[in-house]
Amino acid sequence: MIKKVVVLTGAGISAESGIKTFRDSAGLWEGHDVMEVASPRGFYKNPELVLNFYNQRRKQLLMVSPNIAHLNLVTLERSFDVKIITQNVDDLHERAGSSEVTHLHGELLKARSSIDENIVLNWNKELVLGDLCLKGSQLRPHIVWFGESVPMLKKAIEITQEADVLVVIGTSLQVYPAASLIDFIKPNTPIYFIDPEPAILERIFSNLTIIKEVASVGTSKLLSLLVD
Numbered sequence: 001m002i003k004k005v006v007v008l009t010g011a012g013i014s015a016e017s018g019i020k021t022f023r024d025s026a027g028l029w030e031g032h033d034v035m036e037v038a039s040p041r042g043f044y045k046n047p048e049l050v051l052n053f054y055n056q057r058r059k060q061l062l063m064v065s066p067n068i069a070h071l072n073l074v075t076l077e078r079s080f081d082v083k084i085i086t087q088n089v090d091d092l093h094e095r096a097g098s099s100e101v102t103h104l105h106g107e108l109l110k111a112r113s114s115i116d117e118n119i120v121l122n123w124n125k126e127l128v129l130g131d132l133c134l135k136g137s138q139l140r141p142h143i144v145w146f147g148e149s150v151p152m153l154k155k156a157i158e159i160t161q162e163a164d165v166l167v168v169i170g171t172s173l174q175v176y177p178a179a180s181l182i183d184f185i186k187p188n189t190p191i192y193f194i195d196p197e198p199a200i201l202e203r204i205f206s207n208l209t210i211i212k213e214v215a216s217v218g219t220s221k222l223l224s225l226l227v228d
Helices: 011-015 040-045 047-061 068-076 092-096 153-161 178-184 215-226
Strands: 004-009 081-086 101-103 106-113 120-122 139-143 165-169 191-194 208-211
Touching: 004 068, 004 153, 004 178, 011 215, 040 047, 047 106, 047 139, 068 081, 068 092, 068 215, 081 153, 101 153, 153 178, 165 215, 191 215, 208 215
Parallel strands: 004 081, 004 165, 081 101, 165 191, 191 208
Antiparallel strands: 106 120, 106 139
């Protein structure tokens, strides 16, 4: 039986493609308070600011490409049943060729109705005031903002529960609810934690292997460890 490898990815895997990590040491996103650009309250207060913020992120995304780390995960699919759960809102896993990707925090290249979250459209251009869904409401970025539920969390938990191997790449595992996923693995599941500055995990895991490298180097080492 082919082993199931579940990969949880964060900002660190996309950083090598040139995508900025939004939040700096002061907790600001591109000079904005996070609640101004990543909360329902911020959107209703100043929708133009929020739309422009994500327009800039979308424009940046369309100028970059998947890196070696993304491609290494595609290579991993040749030997394992690989499912990716990402906290990232970019589409670099998909562009690299990964076949199963679950986005916990939404997708930058999609927009959705501000009154019906089930109306989701592919969107790779600027999103401006006056862009409406079929029900006549303003479209908003298809992003899970602070204070909103995480619709894909249940699916992510179910995927994690089936893991024979868990790989964590480029995330501190400090941001919930994504950080809670590690609590749903089966006992003694091998964990590979790839990060140049890995955070200290709150729980002690007997089968933990830390690969203290950036994602491109770390995933190359992972391939050598997992693939005969």
